[in-house]
Amino acid sequence: MFSFRKPKKTLLGVDISSSSVKVLEISQEGSKYNLEAYGIEPTPPDSVVENTITDPEAVGSAIERAVLSSGSTSTEAACAIAGSKAITKKITLSSEVPEQDLEGQVQLEMVQHIPHPIEDISIDFHIENNPTDSGTPYEITVVATKSENVDSCVVALERAGLAPKVVDVELFALENAISLTSVLCREDKLSQVIGVVDIGSSSTKLSVLENGSISYNREQNFGGKQLLNEIQRSYGLSYEEAKARLAESSLEPGYEEKTLAPFVESAAQEVERAIQLFYSSSNASRLEHISLTGGCAAVEGIVASISAKTDTPVDIINPFDKISLAERIDQVKLKQESTMLLTALGLSARGLVF
Ligand SMILES: Nc1ncnc2c1ncn2[C@@H]1O[C@H](COP(=O)(O)OP(=O)(O)OP(=O)(O)O)[C@@H](O)[C@H]1O
Ligand SMILES: [Mg+2]
Structure with a gap:
């Protein structure tokens, strides 16, 4: 085949939760992005319990099925551990520490914050500034988690025949997806203080973004599972x-008043409560905007209800309108499922430049 461009490998984003596994592959050519494939498969019962992969083999099989149904041929993958399983700390270190010693110094610093033996912990860090003048300390963001959390993701991916390249933290993957969305939609929302609300199956998570990075986050036990149980x-x-x-939206008449409306009302109350808790935290700024994501963002009436309760403009994060789609993708299905795919998108986009 005639091609003088070097083929670039894409990264398959794999989002594992207690209700489903989502895989998604996005590719880039210059400033154009293409959704190559995506797939969603239910997670086998009890294989993910409270954000912990308890049965990596079963989760691996679900990932394998999701990859097959997606049609993706990507072999390198990025997955994430839950934010609640990681500790994030901002630390400063003297600019006199030689670069090759930074890792050791970061570990020493983190020992004080982690109640586990250091050999059981995986640590990653990112230098936020560039201390060129002597005297300016390094500002470093450190993320630490128990190594078993990383290991179970790796085993699940390998069981699915994928090569694990990145093990991220869910919150950062979401942050990445939002940065990509704002580039795609040419929005300047990132200069605002925005509350990102992810209403999933068993949890509702509020993350506050200031200048594009998360300054606050909190998780509550509320989600679509409640609606399904009802x-x-x-x-x-x-x-x-x-x-x-x-x-299929094929529930009998009366469903909206009897079941859906009370759920929407509870969801709005949960979000209101999360936001009040945020406002009562120290140095909280006023949220200028709320952006919704997660499967329940698609529930009818939820945007208006949350907006009314919180007196804040609300919208749904939808980057997929601005991404071209591979032929194999069913556009109608994608429209219904797009709010569930943001974390997987953020993970796949780890391999891109934007
Ligand atoms: N169109 C829809 N209408 C109503 N509910 C929906 C719709 N689409 C998805 N959901 C609900 O969204 C939930 C799944 O959302 P999502 O995939 O974001 O959750 P999750 O990531 O698996 O869960 P969690 O983040 O809590 O671990 C399910 O409970 C499902 O019933
Ligand atoms: Mg989720």
Whole structure:
């Protein structure tokens, strides 16, 4: 085949949660981005419990199925551990520390903050500034997690036949997806203080972004599982049946008033509570905007309800409008599922420049 461009390897983003595994591959050519493939598969019961992969083999099989259904041929992958499984610290170190000694110094510094033997911990760090003048200390962001959290991701990816290249933290993957979204949508929201609310299956997470990076985050136990349980109870369905009916929007009349409206109301209350807790934290700035993501962002009426409760403009983060799509992608399905894919997008985009 005639091609003088060097083929560039893409990274497959793999987002593992207790309800599903999402895989997504995005590629880049200059300033153009293309969604090559994506797939969603349910996670086997009890294989992910409270953000911990307890059965990496079963999760690996689900990833393998998701990759197959997506049609992706990407072999290198990025996955993430939950924010609640990682400690993030900002530290400063003297600019006199030679670069080759930084890693050791960072480890020594972190020993004080971590209640586990250092040999059981994986640490990564990023230098935020460039201390060229002597005297300016290094400003360093350090992330630490128990090595077993990294290992279980790696085992799951390998079980799916993928080569793990990046093990990220979910929050940073989300941050990355939002940076890409603002580039794609040519928005200047990143200069604002925005609250990103991810309403998933079992959790609702608020992350506050200031100048494009997360300054606050908090997780609450609320999500679409509650709606599904309520549908099961009201209509005498199994969990799987409830999920299918919700996806097809084929629930009986009366569903909206009886089941959906109370869920939307509870969701708005949860978000309001999360935001109040943020405002009561020290140095909190006023949120100028709320951006929604996660499967429940697609629930009808949720945007208006949260906006009314919090008295703040609300929208749904949707970068997929601005990305070209490979032929294999079903546009109608993508529209329904796009709010579930932001973390996987942020992970795949780790391999890109933007
Ligand atoms: N169109 C829709 N209408 C209503 N609910 C939906 C819709 N699409 C998805 N959901 C709900 O969204 C949830 C899945 O969202 P998502 O994939 O973001 O969660 P998750 O990442 O698996 O969970 P968590 O982040 O809590 O671990 C499910 O509970 C599902 O029922
Ligand atoms: Mg999620």
